[in-house]
Amino acid sequence: MSKPSFRDQVLKAREDAIVDAVNRLLADKGFDAMTVDAVAAEVGIAKASLYKHFESKEALAAAAMVRVLARAQAFCDTEAAALPKPLDRLKALARWTMQVQLAGEMPSLPAQNSTLRTALVADRVYMDRLVALSECLGEWIEAAQADGSLSPRLPAEVVLYTLFARACDPVLGVLKAGASYTDAEIIEWLLSSCFDGLAAR
Protein backbone atom coordinates (compact mmCIF):
# COMPACT_ATOMS: atom_id res chain seq x y z
CA MET A 1 0.00 0.00 0.00
CA SER A 2 1.81 3.14 -1.14
CA LYS A 3 0.66 6.41 0.34
CA PRO A 4 -1.61 8.28 -2.05
CA SER A 5 -0.23 11.50 -3.39
CA PHE A 6 -1.76 14.81 -2.43
CA ARG A 7 -3.12 15.12 -5.91
CA ASP A 8 -4.88 11.76 -5.60
CA GLN A 9 -6.36 12.82 -2.30
CA VAL A 10 -7.86 15.94 -3.85
CA LEU A 11 -9.24 13.82 -6.65
CA LYS A 12 -10.78 11.40 -4.20
CA ALA A 13 -12.32 14.22 -2.19
CA ARG A 14 -13.96 15.59 -5.30
CA GLU A 15 -15.30 12.21 -6.28
CA ASP A 16 -16.66 11.79 -2.79
CA ALA A 17 -18.48 15.09 -3.16
CA ILE A 18 -19.92 13.89 -6.45
CA VAL A 19 -21.11 10.64 -4.95
CA ASP A 20 -22.62 12.60 -2.06
CA ALA A 21 -24.67 14.65 -4.48
CA VAL A 22 -25.69 11.60 -6.49
CA ASN A 23 -26.73 9.85 -3.33
CA ARG A 24 -28.94 12.72 -2.21
CA LEU A 25 -30.53 13.09 -5.61
CA LEU A 26 -31.12 9.37 -5.98
CA ALA A 27 -32.75 9.25 -2.57
CA ASP A 28 -34.86 12.27 -3.33
CA LYS A 29 -35.97 11.80 -6.92
CA GLY A 30 -34.86 8.38 -8.07
CA PHE A 31 -32.66 7.45 -11.00
CA ASP A 32 -34.89 8.47 -13.88
CA ALA A 33 -35.75 11.88 -12.49
CA MET A 34 -32.16 12.60 -11.54
CA THR A 35 -30.35 14.59 -14.23
CA VAL A 36 -26.63 14.83 -14.69
CA ASP A 37 -27.08 18.60 -14.89
CA ALA A 38 -28.56 18.56 -11.41
CA VAL A 39 -25.63 16.55 -10.11
CA ALA A 40 -23.16 18.98 -11.62
CA ALA A 41 -25.07 21.94 -10.22
CA GLU A 42 -25.15 20.43 -6.74
CA VAL A 43 -21.45 19.69 -6.77
CA GLY A 44 -20.72 23.09 -8.25
CA ILE A 45 -18.75 21.96 -11.29
CA ALA A 46 -19.43 21.77 -15.00
CA LYS A 47 -21.20 18.77 -16.40
CA ALA A 48 -18.30 17.97 -18.70
CA SER A 49 -16.04 17.68 -15.66
CA LEU A 50 -18.31 15.03 -14.23
CA TYR A 51 -17.68 12.87 -17.24
CA LYS A 52 -13.95 13.00 -16.55
CA HIS A 53 -14.63 11.17 -13.30
CA PHE A 54 -17.51 8.90 -14.28
CA GLU A 55 -18.19 7.69 -17.75
CA SER A 56 -21.99 7.68 -17.63
CA LYS A 57 -25.05 8.44 -15.56
CA GLU A 58 -25.30 4.74 -14.78
CA ALA A 59 -21.74 4.77 -13.44
CA LEU A 60 -22.72 7.61 -11.12
CA ALA A 61 -25.59 5.61 -9.72
CA ALA A 62 -23.41 2.54 -9.40
CA ALA A 63 -20.88 4.49 -7.37
CA ALA A 64 -23.61 5.62 -4.99
CA MET A 65 -24.87 2.07 -4.65
CA VAL A 66 -21.37 0.76 -4.00
CA ARG A 67 -20.93 3.24 -1.20
CA VAL A 68 -24.20 2.44 0.52
CA LEU A 69 -23.42 -1.26 0.23
CA ALA A 70 -20.05 -0.57 1.81
CA ARG A 71 -21.73 1.31 4.65
CA ALA A 72 -24.10 -1.58 5.19
CA GLN A 73 -21.25 -4.05 5.19
CA ALA A 74 -19.38 -1.94 7.74
CA PHE A 75 -22.44 -1.89 9.97
CA CYS A 76 -22.76 -5.66 9.69
CA ASP A 77 -19.09 -6.23 10.48
CA THR A 78 -19.13 -4.08 13.60
CA GLU A 79 -22.35 -3.18 15.40
CA ALA A 80 -24.54 -5.97 14.10
CA ALA A 81 -21.84 -8.61 14.51
CA ALA A 82 -21.56 -7.65 18.17
CA LEU A 83 -25.07 -8.93 18.87
CA PRO A 84 -25.26 -12.53 20.03
CA LYS A 85 -28.52 -13.63 18.41
CA PRO A 86 -28.64 -13.81 14.61
CA LEU A 87 -32.24 -12.57 14.50
CA ASP A 88 -31.22 -9.49 16.44
CA ARG A 89 -28.46 -8.88 13.94
CA LEU A 90 -30.95 -8.98 11.10
CA LYS A 91 -33.28 -6.64 12.96
CA ALA A 92 -30.44 -4.26 13.72
CA LEU A 93 -29.54 -4.10 10.04
CA ALA A 94 -33.16 -3.52 9.06
CA ARG A 95 -33.39 -0.72 11.60
CA TRP A 96 -30.19 0.77 10.26
CA THR A 97 -31.47 0.76 6.67
CA MET A 98 -34.65 2.51 7.78
CA GLN A 99 -32.67 5.15 9.59
CA VAL A 100 -30.60 5.73 6.48
CA GLN A 101 -33.79 6.03 4.47
CA LEU A 102 -35.31 8.49 6.92
CA ALA A 103 -32.13 10.52 6.72
CA GLY A 104 -32.65 10.85 2.98
CA GLU A 105 -29.51 8.88 2.23
CA MET A 106 -30.90 5.71 0.74
CA PRO A 107 -30.51 5.77 -3.03
CA SER A 108 -33.57 4.20 -4.56
CA LEU A 109 -33.25 2.58 -7.94
CA PRO A 110 -36.60 1.77 -9.54
CA ALA A 111 -36.28 -1.97 -9.78
CA GLN A 112 -37.14 -2.07 -13.45
CA ASN A 113 -34.86 0.29 -15.33
CA SER A 114 -33.11 -1.73 -17.94
CA THR A 115 -30.04 0.31 -18.89
CA LEU A 116 -29.32 0.79 -15.21
CA ARG A 117 -29.63 -2.85 -14.27
CA THR A 118 -27.47 -3.83 -17.20
CA ALA A 119 -24.78 -1.45 -16.05
CA LEU A 120 -25.01 -2.66 -12.46
CA VAL A 121 -24.68 -6.36 -13.15
CA ALA A 122 -21.72 -5.54 -15.39
CA ASP A 123 -20.05 -3.61 -12.59
CA ARG A 124 -17.60 -5.89 -10.82
CA VAL A 125 -17.16 -3.73 -7.74
CA TYR A 126 -20.90 -3.43 -7.25
CA MET A 127 -21.59 -7.09 -7.79
CA ASP A 128 -18.77 -8.18 -5.50
CA ARG A 129 -20.07 -6.00 -2.68
CA LEU A 130 -23.62 -7.16 -3.24
CA VAL A 131 -22.59 -10.80 -3.15
CA ALA A 132 -20.45 -10.29 -0.05
CA LEU A 133 -23.29 -8.63 1.81
CA SER A 134 -25.77 -11.26 0.67
CA GLU A 135 -23.52 -14.05 1.89
CA CYS A 136 -23.14 -12.43 5.26
CA LEU A 137 -26.88 -12.00 5.61
CA GLY A 138 -27.49 -15.48 4.26
CA GLU A 139 -25.45 -16.97 7.09
CA TRP A 140 -27.37 -15.01 9.69
CA ILE A 141 -30.67 -16.03 8.15
CA GLU A 142 -29.77 -19.69 8.23
CA ALA A 143 -28.49 -19.39 11.78
CA ALA A 144 -31.69 -17.66 12.84
CA GLN A 145 -33.75 -20.40 11.24
CA ALA A 146 -31.58 -23.02 12.91
CA ASP A 147 -32.09 -21.56 16.37
CA GLY A 148 -35.83 -21.32 15.77
CA SER A 149 -36.19 -17.54 15.90
CA LEU A 150 -36.80 -17.02 12.17
CA SER A 151 -39.66 -18.65 10.33
CA PRO A 152 -38.45 -21.98 8.93
CA ARG A 153 -41.15 -22.00 6.28
CA LEU A 154 -39.57 -19.20 4.23
CA PRO A 155 -36.61 -19.96 1.96
CA ALA A 156 -33.54 -17.96 2.95
CA GLU A 157 -33.66 -16.32 -0.46
CA VAL A 158 -37.13 -14.94 0.21
CA VAL A 159 -36.02 -13.50 3.55
CA LEU A 160 -32.96 -11.94 1.95
CA TYR A 161 -34.88 -10.24 -0.85
CA THR A 162 -37.48 -9.06 1.61
CA LEU A 163 -34.85 -7.37 3.76
CA PHE A 164 -33.39 -5.65 0.70
CA ALA A 165 -36.85 -4.54 -0.39
CA ARG A 166 -37.72 -3.16 3.05
CA ALA A 167 -34.60 -1.03 2.92
CA CYS A 168 -36.38 0.97 0.22
CA ASP A 169 -39.94 0.45 1.42
CA PRO A 170 -42.06 3.32 0.09
CA VAL A 171 -44.31 3.03 3.15
CA LEU A 172 -41.66 4.82 5.15
CA GLY A 173 -41.65 7.81 2.85
CA VAL A 174 -45.43 8.05 2.86
CA LEU A 175 -45.61 7.95 6.64
CA LYS A 176 -42.88 10.53 6.94
CA ALA A 177 -44.62 12.79 4.43
CA GLY A 178 -47.77 12.58 6.54
CA ALA A 179 -45.73 14.28 9.23
CA SER A 180 -47.92 13.18 12.10
CA TYR A 181 -45.53 10.57 13.48
CA THR A 182 -42.02 10.66 14.87
CA ASP A 183 -39.17 8.92 13.12
CA ALA A 184 -38.84 6.49 16.02
CA GLU A 185 -42.50 5.51 15.80
CA ILE A 186 -42.30 4.92 12.09
CA ILE A 187 -39.25 2.72 12.43
CA GLU A 188 -40.73 0.63 15.21
CA TRP A 189 -43.96 0.07 13.30
CA LEU A 190 -42.22 -0.94 10.10
CA LEU A 191 -39.84 -3.22 11.97
CA SER A 192 -42.80 -4.78 13.70
CA SER A 193 -44.75 -5.28 10.50
CA CYS A 194 -41.68 -6.77 8.83
CA PHE A 195 -40.64 -9.23 11.53
CA ASP A 196 -43.85 -9.80 13.48
CA GLY A 197 -46.33 -9.39 10.63
CA LEU A 198 -49.61 -7.54 10.41
CA ALA A 199 -51.58 -10.27 12.16
CA ALA A 200 -51.78 -10.27 15.95
CA ARG A 201 -49.43 -12.53 17.88
Place this chain on the structure above:
Amino acid sequence: MSKPSFRDQVLKAREDAIVDAVNRLLADKGFDAMTVDAVAAEVGIAKASLYKHFESKEALAAAAMVRVLARAQAFCDTEAAALPKPLDRLKALARWTMQVQLAGEMPSLPAQNSTLRTALVADRVYMDRLVALSECLGEWIEAAQADGSLSPRLPAEVVLYTLFARACDPVLGVLKAGASYTDAEIIEWLLSSCFDGLAAR
Protein backbone atom coordinates in the same frame (compact mmCIF):
# COMPACT_ATOMS: atom_id res chain seq x y z
CA MET B 1 -79.32 5.93 -18.05
CA SER B 2 -79.74 6.24 -21.80
CA LYS B 3 -78.42 3.42 -23.92
CA PRO B 4 -75.05 4.32 -25.43
CA SER B 5 -75.00 4.67 -29.16
CA PHE B 6 -73.12 2.23 -31.34
CA ARG B 7 -70.59 4.93 -32.01
CA ASP B 8 -69.97 5.42 -28.33
CA GLN B 9 -69.51 1.70 -27.86
CA VAL B 10 -66.85 1.59 -30.55
CA LEU B 11 -65.16 4.53 -28.90
CA LYS B 12 -65.24 2.83 -25.56
CA ALA B 13 -63.83 -0.38 -26.98
CA ARG B 14 -60.92 1.51 -28.45
CA GLU B 15 -60.24 3.29 -25.21
CA ASP B 16 -60.33 -0.03 -23.41
CA ALA B 17 -57.72 -1.33 -25.82
CA ILE B 18 -55.58 1.71 -25.11
CA VAL B 19 -55.86 1.24 -21.37
CA ASP B 20 -55.01 -2.42 -21.82
CA ALA B 21 -51.79 -1.50 -23.55
CA VAL B 22 -50.96 1.16 -21.01
CA ASN B 23 -51.57 -1.30 -18.21
CA ARG B 24 -49.25 -3.89 -19.71
CA LEU B 25 -46.51 -1.36 -20.36
CA LEU B 26 -46.82 0.18 -16.91
CA ALA B 27 -46.58 -3.25 -15.32
CA ASP B 28 -43.64 -4.17 -17.49
CA LYS B 29 -41.49 -1.05 -17.62
CA GLY B 30 -42.98 1.51 -15.26
CA PHE B 31 -44.19 5.02 -15.99
CA ASP B 32 -40.90 6.70 -16.86
CA ALA B 33 -39.73 3.99 -19.23
CA MET B 34 -43.11 3.76 -20.92
CA THR B 35 -43.26 5.89 -24.06
CA VAL B 36 -46.40 7.14 -25.73
CA ASP B 37 -44.97 5.83 -29.00
CA ALA B 38 -44.87 2.35 -27.50
CA VAL B 39 -48.48 2.64 -26.39
CA ALA B 40 -49.55 3.71 -29.86
CA ALA B 41 -47.55 0.91 -31.45
CA GLU B 42 -49.07 -1.69 -29.17
CA VAL B 43 -52.60 -0.49 -29.82
CA GLY B 44 -51.86 -0.22 -33.51
CA ILE B 45 -52.88 3.40 -34.01
CA ALA B 46 -51.01 6.63 -34.59
CA LYS B 47 -49.70 8.54 -31.64
CA ALA B 48 -51.71 11.62 -32.57
CA SER B 49 -54.88 9.55 -32.34
CA LEU B 50 -54.03 8.67 -28.75
CA TYR B 51 -54.14 12.32 -27.86
CA LYS B 52 -57.70 12.55 -29.16
CA HIS B 53 -58.68 10.15 -26.38
CA PHE B 54 -56.32 11.14 -23.58
CA GLU B 55 -54.80 14.55 -23.18
CA SER B 56 -51.43 13.51 -21.77
CA LYS B 57 -49.19 10.63 -20.81
CA GLU B 58 -50.17 11.20 -17.19
CA ALA B 59 -53.85 10.85 -18.14
CA LEU B 60 -53.06 7.50 -19.73
CA ALA B 61 -51.46 6.27 -16.53
CA ALA B 62 -54.33 7.63 -14.47
CA ALA B 63 -56.82 5.72 -16.60
CA ALA B 64 -54.90 2.50 -16.01
CA MET B 65 -54.79 3.18 -12.28
CA VAL B 66 -58.50 3.93 -12.18
CA ARG B 67 -59.25 0.64 -13.83
CA VAL B 68 -57.11 -1.44 -11.49
CA LEU B 69 -58.66 0.37 -8.52
CA ALA B 70 -62.08 -0.46 -9.92
CA ARG B 71 -61.08 -4.10 -10.27
CA ALA B 72 -59.87 -4.13 -6.68
CA GLN B 73 -63.09 -2.52 -5.49
CA ALA B 74 -65.11 -5.10 -7.38
CA PHE B 75 -63.14 -7.89 -5.74
CA CYS B 76 -63.72 -6.33 -2.32
CA ASP B 77 -67.45 -5.92 -2.91
CA THR B 78 -67.96 -9.51 -4.01
CA GLU B 79 -65.50 -12.26 -3.18
CA ALA B 80 -63.77 -10.63 -0.22
CA ALA B 81 -67.02 -9.36 1.28
CA ALA B 82 -68.31 -12.92 1.28
CA LEU B 83 -65.74 -13.95 3.87
CA PRO B 84 -66.90 -13.72 7.46
CA LYS B 85 -63.66 -12.68 9.18
CA PRO B 86 -62.24 -9.24 8.40
CA LEU B 87 -58.65 -10.51 8.54
CA ASP B 88 -59.48 -13.11 5.91
CA ARG B 89 -60.93 -10.40 3.73
CA LEU B 90 -57.69 -8.46 3.95
CA LYS B 91 -55.66 -11.55 3.17
CA ALA B 92 -57.89 -12.37 0.23
CA LEU B 93 -57.35 -8.92 -1.21
CA ALA B 94 -53.59 -9.16 -0.71
CA ARG B 95 -53.58 -12.53 -2.46
CA TRP B 96 -55.61 -11.06 -5.30
CA THR B 97 -53.18 -8.16 -5.78
CA MET B 98 -50.27 -10.59 -5.90
CA GLN B 99 -52.03 -12.67 -8.52
CA VAL B 100 -52.63 -9.56 -10.58
CA GLN B 101 -48.98 -8.68 -10.24
CA LEU B 102 -47.87 -12.16 -11.26
CA ALA B 103 -50.13 -11.92 -14.28
CA GLY B 104 -48.25 -8.81 -15.35
CA GLU B 105 -51.32 -6.64 -14.91
CA MET B 106 -50.34 -4.50 -11.97
CA PRO B 107 -49.35 -1.03 -13.15
CA SER B 108 -46.45 0.15 -11.04
CA LEU B 109 -45.97 3.86 -10.60
CA PRO B 110 -42.59 4.74 -9.09
CA ALA B 111 -43.74 6.44 -5.92
CA GLN B 112 -41.67 9.55 -6.50
CA ASN B 113 -42.48 10.93 -9.94
CA SER B 114 -43.67 14.45 -9.44
CA THR B 115 -45.58 15.32 -12.61
CA LEU B 116 -47.40 12.02 -12.33
CA ARG B 117 -48.37 12.39 -8.70
CA THR B 118 -49.53 15.93 -9.35
CA ALA B 119 -51.75 14.71 -12.16
CA LEU B 120 -53.11 11.86 -10.06
CA VAL B 121 -54.10 13.91 -7.04
CA ALA B 122 -55.77 16.36 -9.42
CA ASP B 123 -57.78 13.55 -11.01
CA ARG B 124 -61.19 13.41 -9.38
CA VAL B 125 -62.10 9.97 -10.67
CA TYR B 126 -58.83 8.49 -9.47
CA MET B 127 -58.97 10.14 -6.07
CA ASP B 128 -62.59 9.17 -5.50
CA ARG B 129 -61.85 5.54 -6.25
CA LEU B 130 -58.76 5.58 -4.09
CA VAL B 131 -60.64 7.07 -1.17
CA ALA B 132 -63.52 4.66 -1.58
CA LEU B 133 -61.20 1.66 -1.56
CA SER B 134 -59.25 3.03 1.38
CA GLU B 135 -62.41 3.52 3.40
CA CYS B 136 -63.53 0.00 2.70
CA LEU B 137 -60.18 -1.41 3.76
CA GLY B 138 -60.04 0.91 6.73
CA GLU B 139 -63.25 -0.56 8.07
CA TRP B 140 -61.96 -4.09 7.70
CA ILE B 141 -58.70 -3.16 9.37
CA GLU B 142 -60.46 -1.67 12.36
CA ALA B 143 -62.80 -4.62 12.58
CA ALA B 144 -59.85 -7.02 12.46
CA GLN B 145 -58.13 -5.10 15.22
CA ALA B 146 -61.33 -5.09 17.24
CA ASP B 147 -61.74 -8.87 17.03
CA GLY B 148 -58.09 -9.36 17.98
CA SER B 149 -56.85 -10.94 14.76
CA LEU B 150 -54.86 -7.95 13.52
CA SER B 151 -52.04 -6.42 15.52
CA PRO B 152 -53.47 -3.64 17.69
CA ARG B 153 -50.10 -1.92 17.96
CA LEU B 154 -50.08 -0.73 14.36
CA PRO B 155 -52.14 2.33 13.37
CA ALA B 156 -54.74 1.48 10.76
CA GLU B 157 -53.00 3.91 8.42
CA VAL B 158 -49.77 1.92 8.60
CA VAL B 159 -51.58 -1.31 7.80
CA LEU B 160 -53.39 0.31 4.89
CA TYR B 161 -50.24 1.73 3.31
CA THR B 162 -48.46 -1.56 3.83
CA LEU B 163 -51.17 -3.42 1.96
CA PHE B 164 -50.96 -0.97 -0.93
CA ALA B 165 -47.18 -1.26 -0.98
CA ARG B 166 -47.26 -5.05 -1.00
CA ALA B 167 -49.50 -4.94 -4.03
CA CYS B 168 -46.42 -3.70 -5.92
CA ASP B 169 -43.79 -5.49 -3.87
CA PRO B 170 -40.67 -5.89 -6.02
CA VAL B 171 -39.81 -9.07 -4.17
CA LEU B 172 -42.45 -10.85 -6.18
CA GLY B 173 -40.88 -9.87 -9.48
CA VAL B 174 -37.42 -10.93 -8.34
CA LEU B 175 -38.64 -14.33 -7.19
CA LYS B 176 -40.55 -14.85 -10.40
CA ALA B 177 -37.52 -13.87 -12.47
CA GLY B 178 -35.50 -16.47 -10.59
CA ALA B 179 -37.84 -18.99 -12.14
CA SER B 180 -37.20 -21.70 -9.60
CA TYR B 181 -40.50 -21.38 -7.76
CA THR B 182 -44.12 -21.78 -8.73
CA ASP B 183 -46.50 -18.86 -8.64
CA ALA B 184 -48.45 -20.48 -5.82
CA GLU B 185 -45.33 -20.87 -3.69
CA ILE B 186 -44.32 -17.26 -4.22
CA ILE B 187 -47.75 -15.99 -3.25
CA GLU B 188 -47.93 -18.10 -0.10
CA TRP B 189 -44.49 -17.00 1.04
CA LEU B 190 -45.16 -13.33 0.48
CA LEU B 191 -48.54 -13.56 2.17
CA SER B 192 -46.91 -15.29 5.10
CA SER B 193 -44.13 -12.73 5.39
CA CYS B 194 -46.68 -9.93 5.19
CA PHE B 195 -49.21 -11.18 7.73
CA ASP B 196 -47.14 -13.54 9.90
CA GLY B 197 -43.81 -11.76 9.67
CA LEU B 198 -40.30 -13.06 9.12
CA ALA B 199 -39.85 -14.12 12.74
CA ALA B 200 -41.02 -17.56 13.82
CA ARG B 201 -44.38 -17.87 15.52
Place this chain on the structure above:
DNA sequence: GTCTATATAGCGATAGAC
Protein backbone atom coordinates in the same frame (compact mmCIF):
# COMPACT_ATOMS: atom_id res chain seq x y z
C1' DG C 1 -9.15 18.73 -15.33
C1' DT C 2 -12.14 22.48 -15.86
C1' DC C 3 -14.72 25.26 -18.53
C1' DT C 4 -18.25 26.93 -22.58
C1' DA C 5 -20.58 25.54 -26.36
C1' DT C 6 -22.56 22.07 -29.06
C1' DA C 7 -23.72 17.58 -31.12
C1' DT C 8 -27.16 13.99 -30.97
C1' DA C 9 -31.17 11.65 -29.88
C1' DG C 10 -35.49 10.52 -27.81
C1' DC C 11 -39.88 11.81 -26.43
C1' DG C 12 -44.21 14.46 -25.41
C1' DA C 13 -47.24 16.98 -27.89
C1' DT C 14 -49.27 19.31 -32.10
C1' DA C 15 -50.32 20.93 -37.09
C1' DG C 16 -52.80 20.14 -40.85
C1' DA C 17 -54.45 17.20 -44.65
C1' DC C 18 -58.09 13.84 -45.42
Place this chain on the structure above:
DNA sequence: GTCTATCGCTATATAGAC
Protein backbone atom coordinates in the same frame (compact mmCIF):
# COMPACT_ATOMS: atom_id res chain seq x y z
C1' DG D 1 -60.93 10.64 -35.58
C1' DT D 2 -57.13 8.93 -38.09
C1' DC D 3 -53.12 9.64 -40.36
C1' DT D 4 -48.05 11.65 -41.62
C1' DA D 5 -44.83 14.88 -40.56
C1' DT D 6 -42.81 17.89 -37.48
C1' DC D 7 -42.14 21.07 -33.64
C1' DG D 8 -39.97 22.03 -29.23
C1' DC D 9 -37.85 20.70 -25.37
C1' DT D 10 -34.92 18.19 -22.46
C1' DA D 11 -31.16 15.30 -21.30
C1' DT D 12 -27.01 12.45 -22.16
C1' DA D 13 -22.76 12.92 -23.88
C1' DT D 14 -18.74 15.18 -26.32
C1' DA D 15 -15.51 18.78 -28.74
C1' DG D 16 -12.18 21.87 -28.19
C1' DA D 17 -10.11 25.97 -25.99
C1' DC D 18 -7.43 27.00 -21.85
